[in-house]
Amino acid sequence: MNPIELYKKLPKKNCGKCPQKACMPFALSVIKGDAELSECPCLTEKEIEALKGAIKKSDWREELIAKLRDEIKGIDFADIAEGIGADLKDGALIIKCMGREFVISPEGEITTRGHMTPWIKILLLHYIRTEGKGPLSGKWVSYAELKAGMIKASSFQRDCEEPLRELFDKNFEGTITVLNRLGAERREDFPAKQAWHLFLLPKIPVIILYWPKEEEFESKVKIIFDSTSDRFLDAESIIFLVEGLVKNIEITLSRVAGANFS
Ligand code: SF4
Incomplete structure (x- = not known):
């Protein structure tokens, strides 16, 4: 089932009671796996079960x-x-x-x-x-320096670093609060205004660096990895992992905003 097919089966009230605030973005989030059908209070339990079955059957x-x-x-x-x-x-x-x-x-x-x-x-x-193994090196490298990272570096920047920069720019305090909840710790030993150390997986720690906008310099986010990370996940899965982190922050922020609003 694609998002349009799901949208057609939703109540289409655009009542704003789900975290996505409208039926089409809600359908998109459900198909991407970022939202649950139960987050739409306008669906009955029976409808949720029927839709779940239909989504699952055709889900790659x-x-x-x-x-x-x-x-x-x-x-x-x-x-x-x-x-x-x-x-x-x-x-x-x-x-x-x-x-x-x-x-x-x-x-x-x-x-x-x-x-x-x-x-x-x-x-x-x-x-x-x-089945990765071996100790972490403690040496931080860019995504492009990981194995096969160079080929996908622009996707990493577009799908991971840019959306995270936008979240920092829009809601700095909120983004930091969510990072803290995920276990991130502030680091002072990196040349950025903000540096956060976070274990995405036990052998995939990252440092998130953020430079806010300053005079003529635009804001910037850089995410760096332990040089051994490619032993534990391939370059594409690492993008998938960081995208998930960004999505996690985004959804949490929109839920908090929704709760404060209602
Ligand atoms: S709560 Fe349900 S009906 Fe309301 S906007 Fe969200 S998906 Fe649509």
């Missing part, structure tokens, strides 16, 4: 999740847990991602407290499947 992400689950079934979690910075409990991996703990069973079933999107499932399964 669910197909990818099923494929990745199959791939990780052959991996011995005890062999890889330490390498990827996970804990092992009762045969399951426990992985911390942006301040939250996720439990992954040997069959690839993922559980956590609260809402979970297909995006996070795909990332975690990719992270496990990569």
Whole structure:
């Protein structure tokens, strides 16, 4: 099901009661996995269940999740847990991602407290499947310096750094508050007005650097990585991971704004 098809099945009241404030952006968010149908108070439980079934049936992400689950079934979690910075409990991996703990069973079933999107499932399964190992280097590099990063550097800037810069520019305090909640810590040892250290995954720490607009200089965001990051995720998945962080901040800010407004 695509966003238009879902939109046609929504109440189309544009009542503004969901975080996206209108039916079309709501449909888009649901299809992208950033919102839940239950966030529209105008849908009945029966309608939600019927729509969920229709979305799932045609969802390429669910197909990818099923494929990745199959791939990780052959991996011995005890062999890889330490390498990827996970804990092992009762045969399951426990992985911390942006301040939250996720439990992954040997069959690839993922559980956590609260809402979970297909995006996070795909990332975690990719992270496990990569079977990275080795200590962090403590050496920070740009995205372009990671393996295959040069080819995708412009996508990284467009889809990750630019949207994050806009969030900082629009709502600096709010963005910092969300970063703090995700476990980010302020750093003073980088040449930027604002520098934040955050573990996106146990072996993928990042430093987020922000320079606010100053006189003739435009504001800027730069995200740098430990030089070993490409051992734990490929360049494309790293974009996917950071995009998820930005989306997470954006959704949290719009929810807070909605709550303050209502
Ligand atoms: S709450 Fe439901 S009906 Fe209202 S704008 Fe959002 S999607 Fe549309």
